[in-house]
Amino acid sequence: MKLNVGVFFGGASVEHDISILSAMQAMAALSQDRYHVVPLYLNKAGTLVSGKALSDVKTFKSSTLVQKKSTPVSLYKSGQFVYMKPIKGWGKPIRLDVILPVVHGTNSEDGSVAGYLNVLGAVYGGSDVIAAAIGQDKVIFKHICENSRLPIVPWFWFYGQDKEISKVAILTQAKQLGYPLIIKPSNLGSSVGIELVNSEAELFSAIERASQFDEKIVVEKAITHLREINCSVLKKKGQHIASVCEEVSKSDDILSFQDKYQRSGKGKHSGPSKGMASLDRVIPAPISEELTREIQDLATTCARLLNVGGVVRIDFLLDTQNKQVYINEINTIPGSLSFYLWQASGIDFETLMDILVDGAIEREQRKEKLTLSFESSVLEGFKGTKKSS
Numbered sequence: 001m002k003l004n005v006g007v008f009f010g011g012a013s014v015e016h017d018i019s020i021l022s023a024m025q026a027m028a029a030l031s032q033d034r035y036h037v038v039p040l041y042l043n044k045a046g047t048l049v050s051g052k053a054l055s056d057v058k059t060f061k062s063s064t065l066v067q068k069k070s071t072p073v074s075l076y077k078s079g080q081f082v083y084m085k086p087i088k089g090w091g092k093p094i095r096l097d098v099i100l101p102v103v104h105g106t107n108s109e110d111g112s113v114a115g116y117l118n119v120l121g122a123v124y125g126g127s128d129v130i131a132a133a134i135g136q137d138k139v140i141f142k143h144i145c146e147n148s149r150l151p152i153v154p155w156f157w158f159y160g161q162d163k164e165i166s167k168v169a170i171l172t173q174a175k176q177l178g179y180p181l182i183i184k185p186s187n188l189g190s191s192v193g194i195e196l197v198n199s200e201a202e203l204f205s206a207i208e209r210a211s212q213f214d215e216k217i218v219v220e221k222a223i224t225h226l227r228e229i230n231c232s233v234l235k236k237k238g239q240h241i242a243s244v245c246e247e248v249s250k251s252d253d254i255l256s257f258q259d260k261y262q263r264s265g266k267g268k269h270s271g272p273s274k275g276m277a278s279l280d281r282v283i284p285a286p287i288s289e290e291l292t293r294e295i296q297d298l299a300t301t302c303a304r305l306l307n308v309g310g311v312v313r314i315d316f317l318l319d320t321q322n323k324q325v326y327i328n329e330i331n332t333i334p335g336s337l338s339f340y341l342w343q344a345s346g347i348d349f350e351t352l353m354d355i356l357v358d359g360a361i362e363r364e365q366r367k368e369k370l371t372l373s374f375e376s377s378v379l380e381g382f383k384g385t386k387k388s389s
């Protein structure tokens with residue numbers, strides 16, 4: 001009997017379109033022999049819709065076409081199972097055995113979708129609410145890395161709304177780090193809002209632009225002799241395992257949104273963008289075996305620290321001058337689900353999706369063994385709304 005697998009994507013995020021690309025790839029990789037795939041698209045207005053046409057990227061070239069080819073739906077729980085039903089009409093409810101979130105950015109990957117599915121009581125894949133939220137917030141993530149003595153570049157942060165009040169303190173800290181610096185919003189991915197500044201004159205204009213995307217601003221010491229190395233981690237049967245490493249190329253001083261999603265790539269990735277799979281990369285990364293093992297060990301340590309689920313990607317900065325490796329950030333739902341790293345590690349995309357589905361079911365089985373409530377007599381003696389002494 002096939003499992004009904006809902007693929008949840010979209011959301012009110014600046015990475016909305018990237019989520020669509022990743023979801024198209026994920027749905028295509030789910031085996032038709034084992035699963036009945038149910039698209040669950042959350043549009044920018046916050047309406048959840050479904051329909052067979054939503055598994056075809058061509059549908060999303062027009063919002064009118066999306067509306068025409070989809071039906072607004074709601075999710076609800078009845079008994080042990082979660083169902084999807086049309087909001088209007090008498091369509092038959094569809095049981096959703098597993099839901100896989102393929103969302104990116106704020107209002108979605110940041111724990112929002114995981115929290116919704118958790119409260120709903122759905123069996124869902126990927127990271128739980130806490131891991132997802134920490135992974136999205138660079139400030140909290142960096143504090144946890146520091147506390148656990150994991151290597152990160154020198155940095156500081158502040159609230160964007162305080163930039164005028166704290167101008168002197170910001171300038172002082174920036175000078176202590178030394179230019180060049182990287183300015184970035186705390187809660188975004190896909191390189192949105194990130195800028196390199198080389199002097200004090202450029203600092204506050206970059207901060208102003210980053211403040212358009214998030215309330216918290218991160219300032220990091222830029223590495224001038226830099227190589228960017230990524231490694232994916234997969235939670236399989238309760239264990240975190242690391243993929244091969246990759247080195248990514250960039251057209252400017254920093255890896256931009258355009259580098260990631262608007263370049264056609266070469267060879268088998270030529271033509272229209274295929275999400276993160278379109279990025280020019282070298283797999284495996286041309287680094288020593290010793291350095292590869294160091295990065296893989298850091299990746300799995302970081303993944304265990306946050307107790308992430310599903311598949312994640314951890315991005316590293318390699319200072320070639322002092323041979324130092326730094327953890328840059330974690331992507332709890334990486335673009336294209338990092339399938340290309342797992343293909344190079346001997347796990348094809350279809351098998352990767354099987355592992356994500358199995359991981360969702362295994363986590364639900366573990367949760368069922370926990371005590372989540374207990375009987376109490378708190379309400380028995382309650383006699384009204386008046387305050388008692």
